[in-house]
Amino acid sequence: MKRIRTLVLPVLLAAAVTSSVASPATSAAPGDGHIEQAHEHPLIRAEIARPKPPPAPRLPVLNTLATKSLSLQNVQISALTKVRLRVLVIATDAQDFGLPTWKSILDKIGQPYDVMLARSQSLTAAQLVNNDGTAKYNAILLTDNGLISQGTSAFDSNEWSVLWSYERANDVRQVALYSAYGTFPEDYCLRAGSEGPVTTPVQATLTQAGAQFFDYLKAGARIPIADSYAYRSRVAPGCGAQPLLTAGADVLGVTATTADGRERAALTFSSNEYQVHTDLLGYGLLRWATRGVFVGEQRHWLNIDVDDWFNHTAHLYPDGQLETNPGFRLSGPEVSATHAQQNSLRDRYPLAGEFNLNVPYNGGLLHPNAPSRCSAVNTPDPLTSFSRCEANNFRWINHTLTHPTMDNTPYTQNVNEIRNNLTVGRNAGLVVPTEVLKTPAYSGLGVFSASPSGPLTDNGLPASNPALLQAAKDLGVKYLHGNMSFAGHRPSCFNCSIPHPLQPTISVVPDWPVNIGYQVTTPDEQTYLYNSLYGPDGEFPTHPRDLAYDEILALEAEVGLEHVLSGSAYSHTFHQGNAHHYTAGKSLLFDWAEEVVRQYNSWYQVPLKSPDWVTLAEYTKARTEHFNETRTGPDPVWDKVLNTVTVNADTTGTLFVTGAGFLTVPSERYGADLITQAAVRPGLPLILLAQPR
Template sequence: MNTRYVTGRRSALAAAVSVVLVLGVLAAGGNQAVAKPGDKDPGGVLGAGQGGVVGGGKLRPTKPEVPKAQPKPKEDKPIPVKDPKKPPGPSTSTTRTASLSLAAVAAAPEKVALRQLVIALDSNDFGLATWTSTLDRIGTPYDVLLAASEPLTWERLTRPDGGGRYTSILLSNNSLLHSDGAGGFVSAFDADEWNLLWQYERDYKVRQVSLYTAYGQFPEDYCLRAGTEGGVGETPMNATLTTTGRTQFDYLTTTVQVPITLSYVYRSTLAAGCAATSTVVSGTSVLGVITTSTDGRERAALTFTSNQYLLQTFLLTYGMVRWATKGVFVGERRHYLEADVDDWFNYTDHLFPDGHLESDPGFRMSGTDANSANQQQSAMRSRYPRASQFTLNVPYNGEGINRNAAALCTSLLSPDPLTSYSRCLRNNFRWINHTFSHPKMNFTTYAESLNEIQRNLTVGRQINLTVPTPILKTGEYSGLGVYHPDPTNDIDPPTDHGLLASNGEMLRAAKDAGVKYLHGNMSFPSHVPSCFNCGIWHPMEPSLMLVPDWPTNIAYHVTAPAEETLFYNSYYGPNGKFPFWPRDLTYNEIISYETDIALQHVVSGSAYAHTFHQGNLRQYASGKSLTFDWANEVARKFSLYYRVPLQTPNWQGLAAYVANRTTHFASTSAGADVVWDRTANTLTLTSPAAGGLFLNGVRATGFAAYGTDSISWVPFGANASLTLTPVPRTTA
């Protein structure tokens, strides 16, 4: 056995350590993935086998990883905002008071910047995190005004040239009420401030959205009248869309049922003769509305709470932002489903249903398994048209390739059916360099590292696999600063030493081999980017970008439902290593819960791939495997809600997108500015530094249509000044 580069059996890749799962909804400013109740470490399902010989000989199997369970924070369940006992009653006059006379005339009302203003009560306002997480995922610039402590002034709303600073106003709730300390409620805005806000909206034709809206007429009338009110727990109250709502949220299916949970709800009615149209309803109760004020301002509102972790937030807030901006904004949102199946051609440990672990030789998928994976992939595309692009990514270890196996979809007379089927089906999967023998690369030399990278490309291409040179996934994400201080300790979780503790020789070899993108792991804090869907330019080798993956709880060493169930409950059951559930779960319950986690990644717009291993593709029953049990269920759940497609770009496309998102956020931070002249219907993009921006509602060269959205990637040089033509939405 050639184990020259193997530094021991697969460590408890402690990949599992500090996993930050589920929403993975990273916010752009400091963004740490936040676990919602029930989020857990992926159970160390991240590594792969290593060692072996060319020609399909026995490869060295690996050991399971040690996970770390996540805490169970409580869902945000805000206290409902009530109508005040004695409302301050802002003036309904359109004339400015003397103290605000400078705002009497808008100097350049036809021009507004593509920037949003979030107005919340204070830093503890649940709506603040809901709005900002939504905007961070989109990648649109915004400012926050905390009404309880910050005054609203005309200078805050307008630019020095008289143009508007904001293209939308996003309220956390419609009244900004707080206790007055004497049993009543007062608004954080006084009458002058409300009138100032409304004047800005009126003069600059800027739309307003209220995330959480009570019925009544304070501080202004949304045409909502009292019905009933109360809390909704974990059992969903399903809401549907009206004709207008189906236009406003046209990326959702026309028959969608929006599950409203953990919320306080005002079930309202519409006032007769009022200029309002319902958008979201539950039976006869109105839960969403678009309305026009008596002075012509356009407003939209929802009547229930939505914190940033709830499915209803992902389904509806994007549509509210898009409506507020008329579909013209900096940023974009799409949905992705990517799956990597690591260690193809390799062996891994095999956990049996009776609990014993076989490591010699372990498990290696068969040619029949490969053929079944291809058939299951085709069946999934047909069954769920939203997932018609879905294609497995296959990080492979070339040491297990038998170059004498012909390209035949048959096991007959083949010295290695897996190699034969892989060659025969090579164009149906996307191949990724996972190193030749899967060594730990934390301390490999330059020569060892270069040999592992280049040799794997060579043997893969010798059997006609199409393998992109720029993409590298090291075994166990090794060489990137996460390892156990004791190199002989393969049991305990590794330590995240940070990217500056990466193997510089491996990085240098990767660069010299033509690599541009390295896979990282969202389990490790040092691999988590600072902005949503971004990557990390490696601080030791800035030509290399780290693009992280999502781990899963489908363990690397299981091949069938009974094995997965045993593993899962041994970790998270009441008697497990990391007790979480009050009882052991069935396989169907495990898949249901784990795909709920994955669905949250998908609906958030996360582009990162989810990680599986070759044993998870074993055909444990006709047309069935653990990987496709998971993938089919994610696609099924997504299809219940969305009518837009799931995107699955190849890894070159995925990495390029992540690089562009990283540039996008850097450009907004560096002062890139876009102003919309609504009279001329032009956008003027200026920037002091070179960069690029995603723009929605713009059909620039190479734009992409996603649903009814037009998304353009617009690169530019330093001191840029570009003129573009927007395509605003003309319907709700």
């Protein structure tokens, strides 16, 4: 055993088993028991905490406006029977606090939208109607109810009249992301209570109407409102409004109907794109505004990869010693214990009933003569025996045979590493998809060090190893794992993948990194590593003091939960050492998963999706096609008389539509929403039946 006493600052995400690129002649043969010494890798860091929002703005409470009168002109807009599935976001200017919030909500869903900056652009009736006689927008989204900046509304009386006439004539709903009480420019039935910054988090509750409005949330969910400015309001008696959110006697959100039938909704506290309450409520606001018929979709996902199965990884001890020969390797009984943890999570949290671990494995240490049984007796390798016994309880991914760094590996070695690992796994009874490959430490994809001990440099996907890409293509690989820590691996759209610029038949699907080190197996080890990095004396000082394990776990789970709440489908990467049972029924991996699922379960009543990796990758490819179509193609048109949605396309690919479907088009019922994944192509209109809410 080799132990090095040092301040360890190795990679948190990418596991390590070999330090140099082996030539094809020295690569391990399938299942020959070849053992590599564990080594360190360059540092890859994950996000440390959910970003903090900027200071929340205060809105003036206005019943009249001294600088502008609101003497409405008699603007008439004709009623139209057809409306395009596009929404209009109206902000005061480019610096409007609510603008990035609305854009973030819509971009994640995949809903096309236009932005109007009211202070520099004028609204006319012609801007709201297309040349073909269809209404241009299916919903109006205001950053605040009065578009107020410096005490003045960015709209004059005629512009408000144009907007309201359009909404009234075409039965279009309006949502104000932020509203004060007061009656300017129109009355939401909100009356003065109190106002001020939310310094201590407020736990808002859903009213009966709110539980129907946000029906994907549990009726008893507590909505945490923090780092916000709130107008704790009252609803005027006899006024046409219903509270949605309350905190005690205070009203924090309403729907309100005007005397002429226009429907509006508003929150009375500020919302930023990084806040939990935005994640919880934003989707519901858009869905209500569009009557549940819109382009795009949102679901919630939880996927976890456990890299380097069968291999040794470097092992860090709480005193800073690093064991690298041979390092840490799971025991056989820990495989069954991990399966038991997986079952327990699903049993205790039915919303996670689909959850199943993905296991990227290195078959170089899989023993071909180890029998398939959950017993350590009479087997040359208990880990292999238990893994074969439990094979159908996990989902296996090709992670190469011996885990070489693949930035410069030649074609023949790449073929051997990919093909031989498949052979080893399948001969052992593992079901392994051909289409997916996870390279060691995401190597070969343009991120590498100029020197063995230098920092990683993201040189972009064009700097990938062409020999790796050619070998992968020739062996049937369609999807490579990327890493969201690298700018070059981040897709340009939410939940998308990147067709590789050197090999477009292969897409790069990124993973989320975590700050739970590949080389740690216990809370003490994780605590030492984390504080070595992020404590006051660490390499990246972030926290004013060293943190305890419970505090570190809370921060890491908060970041993971942010991804889940946002609707991100990407997998989170852990390593085989994190699955070690440091005490009965406890591992770092499931400490994290338990906390993420527990918090999700406290809010939602829609399930967590956990597809296999091929299905996940195909979904990201479909999302990429969706955004390509929404950028260039015409908007789908909802005929409100026939109650049909007509989809025309400029590209061949996929378009997601929520709230409309047809028997012959693939659809999924997710909670109360019907989500359709429509195959589209130019010149072939697709007719869906709308299911408005």
